[in-house]
Structure formats: C-alpha cells, structure tokens
Amino acid sequence: MSSPESERLSPGLYIVATPIGNLSDLSPRAADILARADVIAVEDSRVTAKLLGHIGVKRPMLPYHDHNADRVRPGLIERMAREAVALVSDAGTPLISDPGFKLVRDARAAGRAVTTLPGPCAAIAALTLAGLPTDRFLFLGVLPAKAKARAEAIAEVAGVRATLILYESGPRLGATLAALAEVLGEREAAVAREVSKKFEETVTGILANLAARYAEAGPKGEIVIVVGPPGIEAGPSLADADDLLAEALARLPAAKAAAEVAKATGLQKRDLYARALALKA
Secondary structure (H helix, E strand, O other): OOOHHHOOOOOEEEEEOEOOOOHHHOOHHHHHHHHHOOEEEEOOHHHHHHHHHHHOOOOOEEEOOOOOHHHHHHHHHHHOOOOEEEEOOOOEOOOOOOOOHHHHHHHHHOOOOEEEEOOOOHHHHHHHHHOOOOOOEEEEEEOOOOHHHHHHHHHHHOOOOOEEEEEEOHHHHHHHHHHHHHHHOOOEEEEEEOOOOOOOEEEEEEHHHHHHHOOOOOOOOOEEEEEOOOOOOOOOOOOOOHHHHHHHHOOOOHHHHHHHHHHHHOOOHHHHHHHHHHHHO
C-alpha cells in the first residue's frame, strides 16, 4: 500500500506559505504539498527553485505575478479541476502584499477546492519583535512613493487606534519614517529587517529619532516598519523603577528584587540587578 505522502493530491488550489529568510522555517506539511503539486504558481521561478532544491524536489513551475496574472489565471482555474495547483510567493504568506486574491476569488467562484497552509509572514513576525500593542493592528502594505500621496495615505489612518504595520525598502526608509513622524507625531515605532536571517535586526524608538537614524542611507534587506497606536505611553525607564526596587530591596535580596520588578515592568532583569546593587551601595 502506498503511503499518504506518495498519493496524488486532490485537485484544487493550495496556498503555501514559504520562509521569509531561514529555509528551515518551511513546515513539513508545506514541503509535502510542494513536492506533490502538479504545478506551482510562482512569483519568480529562480527563488522557488532554490526552495525546492532545499527539500530535494523538482516540480513544474508557472510564473504568476502582477504583470501576467489576468492572462494566466483562467488557465490555472481550468487546471484546478483536475490538478493540484500550489500558489507561493517569493517569501512569506501568499496574498499578503503579493498577487493572488483574484486567483482565490475566481477559484471559489468556479467551485474549486481551496486549501491554505499557514506559515511565515513578515508583518506578523515584525509585530512580535516590536514590543508594541498587538491586540489591534492594521496592515498598510507599501505606502505610495510620491510624497503627497504618501502623506495622504498616512493621514487616512492617523486616528486609527491600532498598531500600524507596513513594508518598505532600504532606499525609501528614511523618507517614509520622516513622513510618518510629520503626520503621526512622537509615536513609538520599530524598524525590523532581515527577520529570521543571519543579520536580523530590530531598532526601536520615537519615529523622529528613527527617521534621523536612517536619513542618510537605509539598510539592506527586507524591512518592516511597525508604529504604535496614538496615545500609547512610553514604557517605564530604569529611573521610574527605583521606587519599586527600593521597596523590593527592603524585603528581598538584590537578585530576587530585580526579578520581581522585571516581571512587573517588563524591564531587563540584568539592568535592574545592576540598579539594585547601586541603590544598596
């Protein structure tokens, strides 16, 4: 009897999330679907070929992107009636700031089965790194390149009480941060780049300070900007924690006092421990 892995996939559309950096982040289920799909709709066959090489398989690929989607889509919908069609983007979850929603819409309208395989998403990964509220967030994709249109787009969401997430490139980063600072004011923000890759970095601060940091030249790599909602207060500083530390030190050793205050404030335990030793001295 053949194993489930060797069985032919049921016809339909399979939306497959792929790694945003580290190829080991590809899930076993996603790897299995890619290995057995009859055809894979891709943004760039060179990028997907590298991923397929990582899992040791070769599959037929068909380019599907903004420039050919209207022409290619009807043929893909037809093939879904008898074949398993996998949809991938160059990195992350398809349809998130990538072409694809019309393919899903038309597949459903034609009665084709649609299955999604959840996985990496740069927007969500950056949100987890930013240290900003996560209970409500709004994904803005990529802002317009022209200054006037960009400012108008930011103004449209200025009053939204949610954390904002957007994608940006290195050369445009400084200008976008400056535009955000001008319209939104002194909000807490984070710039995350190369998430899950070797040179992953997340820099936090007030929008104006981040704009100044990246004014001359933006960093290389994939970049996500995360901006806190209006009215968010900055987190406590070490100086703010002195009263809490003093109270805790009256009944606990320095290490335990630092641990207690770290849990209450979110500040780093090692920094609080050094502060506690200074207070005791």
